[in-house]
Amino acid sequence: MTKAEAGSASKLTDEEILAIPVLYRSTLSALSVARETSLDLGLVEYLETLSARAYFFVYGSRATLQDRLTSFFRNDWPNAVRGLWRETLISTALMLLGAAVAAWLVLHEPEWFYAFVPGELAGGRDPAASTEALRSTLDGSDGNGGLSVFAAFLFTHNAQVAILAFALGFALCLPTGMLILYNGATLGAFVALFASRGLGVEVGGWLLIHGVTELFAVILAGAAGFRIGWAVAFPGQKRRLDAAVEAGRTAAIVMGGVVVMLFFAGLLEGFGRQLVVHTGLRYGVAAFTALVWAAYFYFPRREARLGR
Structure with missing residues (x-):
């Protein structure tokens, strides 16, 4: 996500683009487990932020305002x-x-x-x-x-x-x-x-x-x-x-x-x-x-x- 946000999706390789949805679902699973078992609030907040960033990348519109x-x-x-x-x-x-x-x-x-x-x-x-x-x-x-x-x-x-x-x-x-x-x-x-x-x-x-x-x-x-x-x-x-x-x-x-x-x-x-x-x-x-x-x-x- 850091690489994608630093520029654009064009900087990602085909393998990285295909991996993002899989990693997104894995992150959501990890977040669910962390909320139930982890006492580290920093970890939970980190996973929540990462999930939100990935959500807008996976499901957000690619169209610009002009488009x-x-x-x-x-x-x-x-x-x-x-x-x-x-x-x-x-x-x-x-x-x-x-x-x-x-x-x-x-x-x-x-x-x-x-x-x-x-x-x-x-x-x-x-x-x-x-x-x-x-x-x-x-x-x-x-x-x-x-x-x-x-x-x-x-x-x-x-x-x-x-x-x-x-x-x-x-x-x-x-x-x-x-x-x-x-x-x-x-x-x-x-x-x-x-x-x-x-x-x-x-x-x-x-x-x-x-x-x-x-x-x-x-x-x-x-x-x-x-x-x-x-x-x-x-x-x-x-x-x-x-x-x-x-x-x-x-x-x-x-x-x-x-x-x-x-x-x-x-x-x-x-x-x-x-x-x-x-x-x-x-x-x-x-x-x-x-x-x-x-x-x-x-x-x-x-x-x-x-x-x-």
Whole structure:
């Protein structure tokens, strides 16, 4: 072990590498005997330390951090997302349903807006605001940074929904479904308010420049929650706990990627929308990000070969 730790496994001969598992098992046997019969605590501590060093060599991963990250982004994350395609469709449908219902209600009765959008989230951008006031918040001409405060609040809100949708999935999918519906309703009510003043195209560009990434992250978090909840509710031939653990592995990989998506969404929200003020360019950025995520997750790719 001293020789291996001084450099790398490449310094060991073939005979030494083959001998390590045998010596490891012998050391464990010696440790067991020493604990039962020896009065020398130093010997016991030495064997425990040696066993621990050997354990990480025998069973530990040989992959470097760079290898793990490369494998995660190249294979693990996209494969996990593709494996949740049914749950992703359900999560998308629920968000669209919530947005459509809320938008319809607000367009027919503006007072419904207050039922879907909290006052601190609206920040005065509600049915009582004038059309010019709403327009000024989209182009930043109001002198208060436009909707920057609202955008930060909305990003935090969506991040919280994503985490809760995943974390509460074990409760038979019900809390996850309600959260996705509510998130869609909040978005739909907000868009409907601007659309009722003839600002639907402008607010769409304002939202989608970062919303494509941000909302897709929320949808994937909901899909991960649904996968766990479905495994708990319908484990099939497996034990309920085993089914939940297996589903949790896939869901955890997806959620690891969701964190990355929310990070990029934050960059787009903080910089992209402030630098890109033309509505057409905002839609162009939104379309580009949508194409990038679609290609990354769903376009066919060649699997990486071992040793290359």
